[in-house]
Amino acid sequence: MARHPRDVQLTLTLPPTGAALRHRIAEAIIDAIRLGRLHPGDALPPTRALAAELGVARAGVVEAYDELCAAGYACARPGSGTLIAPGADAAAAAGAGSHVSDRPTPVPDTEPTTAAPTWDLTPGCPDTGLISPDDWRRAWRTAAAAPIHPRSAGPTGHPELRHALAVHLRRTRGILAHPDELVLVPGVDSALRTLAAAADLAGRDIAFEEPGYRNARRALEMSGARLRPVGIDADGLDPAALRDTDAAVYCTPAHQYPLGARMPVTRRADLLARAAESGTLIIEDDYDGEFRYDVSALPALRSVEGGREHVAYIGTASKIISPSIRLAWLLPPPALLQRVHDALRRTGENCCGVTGLALAHFIESGALTRHLARASRTYSARRAALVDALRSRPALMDRPGIHLAGIEAGLHMVLRLPDRADDDAIAAELGTRGIAVPGLGPYRTDAAGPRGLMCGYAQLPESQADAVAGAIADVVGRHLDR
Ligand SMILES: Cc1ncc(COP(=O)(O)O)c(C=O)c1O
The missing domain is CATH 3.90.1150.10 (Aspartate Aminotransferase, domain 1)
Known part of the structure; x- marks a missing residue:
């Protein structure tokens, strides 16, 4: 910035918009910067002088200068008045405004205008109308009454929800987990990215159900893993198709996605035995395991003998509540837990603490059951x-x-x-x-x-x-x- 600010003879034309006076003055000054009539280091006229020249109230000019300072276009220097800030020319050329427009942003002509379907059978959408509004509101009121945490939770945060989920998993899925073994993530794809980083899956083979869940495929591919499609039959993924070179296998044994097979118990045991032998990590996506009709429950892979050591279990709130709340839980084998925490600290992926608290209350109050x-x-x-x-x-x-x-x-x-x-x-x-x-x-x-x-x-x-x-x-x- 120039040591002696240059006084400039400034002739401003205020834009004839209906915007507030301060915005119009600020916009006119940004325009002058864009046109090269004002440069970084130049002094803006004293507020009284500019107000007189424009024939407006001085308060409007003072507010405009404040707005320009807040947006980084100008800076107030004791003894030197208000100066154009370094970089203001680049910002003006890039079209950055000094304020958010009061006017609504026009909808672009190209906006797709697809009519909502009359009947939406797209899978993945539970009926949120079935959630008791009283129970839901009560859970959120409790969450809202709790003190606001000054920092984000991190991988070892959300103790209330991890505790509630440990009980939920034992009751509904027969999975024994200590709350400290559970990790909260904002979705199944996040769990998969985290696992890929924690288990060093980049550049290695992952056996993946074919056909399979597209978002999971994408998340693992984007993590650098090589996906090896493995066909499925009426019982889901066939363990015989696994190779010793598979670093991991992704599967949906409760209800194969998309074809819907339920993996029988014998196959589950076989899959675990093979994984134990080859050191393959089983990734069990239990996305809708809470729902079954007129059939007996099948144990989650994680709950079968050997599951604790070889299965990374993933559950989600997307089907039991709604995909909109973005909460999923990951239960890695104990040997991977620390690396999962480290991976999440590196990526910074995290869940909303207030939502986590509301879900914890929803579960603990019995409302989820x-x-x-x-x-x-x-x-x-x-x-x-x-x-x-x-x-x-x-x-x-x-x-x-x-x-x-x-x-x-x-x-x-x-x-x-x-x-x-x-x-x-x-x-x-x-x-x-x-x-x-x-x-x-x-x-x-x-x-x-x-x-x-x-x-x-x-x-x-x-x-x-x-x-x-x-x-x-x-x-x-x-x-x-x-
Ligand atoms: C196989 C499978 N996994 C997971 C999910 C949901 O994942 P998320 O928790 O990211 O919403 C879905 C949603 O349809 C799914 O089909």
Whole structure:
């Protein structure tokens, strides 16, 4: 900055906008900087002089100078008045404003205007309307009444939620975990990135279900791991397909995503035995393990003998509450725990402490147990209605290659289609009829992989199942007859 500020003869024209006077003066000065009429180090005119010249109240000029100082365009120096700050020319050229406009930002013309579907069967969306508003509000009131933490929680934070989750996991999934072994992350993809860093998976092979969960694939690939697709059958991932060179295997044994298989106990034991032998880390994504219908519970891999040493278990609030709250939990093998903490400290990924506290109260008060009981009953009825509605259409279901899969658990089923079916085109046409029901295309990397429609029923009222099934039967039938 110049030692003796240059006095400039400044002629300003205020923009004829409806903005407040201080904004208009500040904008005119930024314009003068942009046009090179004012340079860093120049002194702005005394406020009284500029006010007189512009014919405005002096207070408006004082406020404009304050605004320019706050935005970094100017700085007040005792004895020298207000000077244009270093770098103000670059900021003005880049178009940075001195304030946030009062006017609403216009919606760009290119904004997509897709109408909301009438029936949304996109999997992954629980019915949040089933959550008791009283219980939910009570949990948040308790969280809001707690003191605000002055720093972010970090990987060893959220003690209340880790404690509540340890109890929840024991009761609902048969998993024994000390609260200190649990790590909170803002989603399953974050858990996977963390595991990849903690277990040094970059550049190594990970056996990955094919077809499989797209976000998990992306998270692991972005961490530098080499994903090796492993086909699945009616029992999920086949342990015989594992290789000694697989550093890890990603699987969804409770309800294979997307096809819905439940991995039988014998296969679980086999998978663990093989992993123990080859030192492969099993990544168990238990995204919807809380929901099953008319079938007995299968133990989580983590709870099977040997699971504690070889399984990194991941659970999430996305299905039991909503994906919008961004909370998931990771239970790594004890040998990896410290490295998981270190990895999270390096990435800085963290969860909201207040949300964590609210969920902890929701669980501890018994509200989650009540919610899961109510939600399971509702989902069970919705699932049965959709299954019945589809099965009552022999013109659809009697075609070769068509059957329902994955109906025993979770929040979605798959209407499997013949290999020649263009499931994504069928899904697109159903979209035009107001039914969002994705095809399997986004989940397979093998173009010749299985065909089908992913039918999430969590938000589909029983009364609507028949209309949806009718439209699906109609569109699928016409596509297959072409
Ligand atoms: C297999 C699988 N894992 C995890 C999730 C949810 O993950 P998150 O906790 O990141 O919302 C989903 C959501 O649909 C899923 O399908």
